[in-house]
Amino acid sequence: MTKPPLDILLCAPRGFCAGVVRAIDAVEKALAIHGAPVYVRHEIVHNKYVVESLRRKGAVFVRELDEIPDTEAPVIFSAHGVPKSVPEAAAARNFLAIDATCPLVTKVHREAQVHYKRGRRIILIGHAGHPEVVGTMGQLPEGVVTLVETVADVLALEPAEPDNLAFVTQTTLSVDDTQEVVDALKGRFPSIAGPHKEDICYATTNRQGAVKRVAPQVDAMIVVGSPNSSNSQRLREVAEREGCGLVRLILRAEDIDWSLFGNLRSLGVTAGASAPEVLVEEIIDAFAARYAVTVESVSTADESVFFPLPRELREQAAE
Incomplete structure (x- = not known):
C-alpha cells in the first residue's frame, strides 16, 4: 500500500x-x-x-x-x-x-546573593521542588527567599518590607507565564528590583519561540523529552497554548501511541534542551516507516553559545 x-x-x-x-x-x-x-x-x-x-x-x-x-x-x-x-x-x-x-543558573545564584548583600528580601519565580529552585533557595539563609509560582501567589504575598524586594527566576520557565508573574510583582511592588538581563535562559526562550512559529501550522506536535524536564514540559504547554490540537511529550519512539496519530497531514517536532538529537531522528524514522515523510526545518534563531568545562576538569586535563 x-x-x-x-x-x-x-x-x-x-x-x-x-x-x-x-x-x-x-x-x-x-x-x-x-x-x-x-x-x-x-x-x-x-x-x-x-x-x-x-x-x-x-x-x-x-x-x-x-x-x-x-x-x-x-x-x-x-x-x-x-x-x-x-x-x-x-x-x-x-x-x-x-x-x-x-553558568546561566550560577548567574541567578549570584544575582540573589547580591540582592541579599544589599539587604533585600528575594522573590524567586519557579516550580516548587525542582532541583534548580532548591539550589537557588539554598544559596541564602532560610527564610530570605520566597517562592512564587503563579499570579495568585503574588497576590497573596505579605512581605514585611514591601519596598525592599528583588526577584529572580528559574531559567527554564515559560516565557509568557513568567512575564505575567513579573508584571503582577511590579504591579504590587513598583520598587521591586529585577535582573539586568532576563533570567530565563537563551535556549528556553529560543526553543519556545520556534514552537510558537510551528504549533499553529500543524495537526499535531511532539516534544521529545523526559516528563521530569521542566523546559520540555514548558514546550508542551506553549504548543497547546498556540492552538495545536494534539501535543505529546515523548521520550522514545516506542512511547508513541499510534492510535492518536492516525490521520495526520502535518506534524511538528521539537526537543527539550536535555534531549539528544538521536532521539529526534528515532521518532522521525518511526513516522517515516508509516508515512511518506517530507521534513522541513523551521528556524527562528541561530545559537552559537559555548561554555567551557568546569575549571577543575580543565586543570586536570592540562596536567
Missing part, C-alpha cells in the same frame, strides 16, 4: 543547549581522566536516555552525598545547581568535587 503523505516541520533550535553539553562533557571527561566510577549527585540532566548512557560508561548516580562511600573518585554536581550545603558537605569529606552547574 502507498504510504499517506506527512509533512514534518522540525523546530530549530531544539535539543541540547550549551549548559547540557557542558554537563554531559564534564561526566565523560571525568571518566576519561579518572576512570570509573564517577559519582554524580542527581541526574546530570533531566533525560533518562542520557543518564542511562552515562551509567553504562561508569557514572554512578546518587540522590545525596551520604550514599557515596569514602572515595578519591570525582563527585559531580548536576547542571541544575545545588544548595551551598552540598559543596560544604563534599569538602568536609575531602571529595574531589566538580561543579557542572549551568
Whole structure:
C-alpha cells in the first residue's frame, strides 16, 4: 500500500543547549581522566536516555552525598545547581568535587546573593521542588527567599518590607507565564528590583519561540523529552497554548501511541534542551516507516553559545 503523505516541520533550535553539553562533557571527561566510577549527585540532566548512557560508561548516580562511600573518585554536581550545603558537605569529606552547574543558573545564584548583600528580601519565580529552585533557595539563609509560582501567589504575598524586594527566576520557565508573574510583582511592588538581563535562559526562550512559529501550522506536535524536564514540559504547554490540537511529550519512539496519530497531514517536532538529537531522528524514522515523510526545518534563531568545562576538569586535563 502507498504510504499517506506527512509533512514534518522540525523546530530549530531544539535539543541540547550549551549548559547540557557542558554537563554531559564534564561526566565523560571525568571518566576519561579518572576512570570509573564517577559519582554524580542527581541526574546530570533531566533525560533518562542520557543518564542511562552515562551509567553504562561508569557514572554512578546518587540522590545525596551520604550514599557515596569514602572515595578519591570525582563527585559531580548536576547542571541544575545545588544548595551551598552540598559543596560544604563534599569538602568536609575531602571529595574531589566538580561543579557542572549551568553558568546561566550560577548567574541567578549570584544575582540573589547580591540582592541579599544589599539587604533585600528575594522573590524567586519557579516550580516548587525542582532541583534548580532548591539550589537557588539554598544559596541564602532560610527564610530570605520566597517562592512564587503563579499570579495568585503574588497576590497573596505579605512581605514585611514591601519596598525592599528583588526577584529572580528559574531559567527554564515559560516565557509568557513568567512575564505575567513579573508584571503582577511590579504591579504590587513598583520598587521591586529585577535582573539586568532576563533570567530565563537563551535556549528556553529560543526553543519556545520556534514552537510558537510551528504549533499553529500543524495537526499535531511532539516534544521529545523526559516528563521530569521542566523546559520540555514548558514546550508542551506553549504548543497547546498556540492552538495545536494534539501535543505529546515523548521520550522514545516506542512511547508513541499510534492510535492518536492516525490521520495526520502535518506534524511538528521539537526537543527539550536535555534531549539528544538521536532521539529526534528515532521518532522521525518511526513516522517515516508509516508515512511518506517530507521534513522541513523551521528556524527562528541561530545559537552559537559555548561554555567551557568546569575549571577543575580543565586543570586536570592540562596536567
